[in-house]
Amino acid sequence: MSGTRREVPNDPGRRERILDAALDVIAENGVHRTTHRRIATRAGVPLGSLTYYFDGIDDLLAQAFARLADTMSRFYRRTVQRARTLAEAEAAVVELICGPGYATKRDMTLIFEMYAYANHNAAVAATTRAWAHRSRESLALHFTPGASRALDALIEGWPMHRAFDDAPLDRELVAATVHAIVAAAQDESGEPRS
Secondary structure, three states, X not given: OOOOOOOOOOOOOHHHHHHHHXXXXXXXXXXXXXXXXXXXXXXXXXXXXXXXXXXXXXXXXXXXXXXXXXXXXXXXXXXXXXXXXXXXXXXXXXXHHHOOOOOOHHHHHHHHHHHHHHOOOHHHHHHHHHHHHHHHHHHOOOOOHHHHHHHHHHHHHHHHXXXXXXXXXXXXXXXXXXXXXXXXXXXXXXXXXX
16 A cells, blocks of 8 residues: 555645635734634634644644745736737736626735735745735836836735725826836836837
8 A cells, every 4th residue: 555644635625725724814804813723713624634634723824825925926927827919918907907707805815914924024025025026027028117017006906905995006097107107117228118
């Protein structure tokens, strides 16, 4: 007979389910009220499973935030990557800012929690830096480095403001702002517009 019980997991999706449950608990309660017990209950796993997969609550939270950043980065890249022209790339940026798929209310709650926790946790701070780098790399598929940095700030910042505003974003204003940033950065770089 090959393999030990440790080599053959009886619940192969358990680790990911725990991470997803951790994000749910954080979104509902905040990092400060997230506990092993709440996560285990939400994931439907024995409490001991958390210590099997993670080296304490800080490790679990760091890995959960890394999962969030990775999921959002992949969505961000797919959205930008589909654009074939500069105008389509600008429209993709507007969709990231205004559309329903990216930076949902839940996402924004988790992002606020992640940024606050990053001030006290080096692993989460590294995750946030890597996420910003990945975002700018995605934007660089179509835009200059300067435009990519400015657009990423808009994509991060405007949804934060939207989270607290009573009115929806003005899509035309967002599109005009995106276009102005791209045009100014392209003009300064001397690169031709596609």
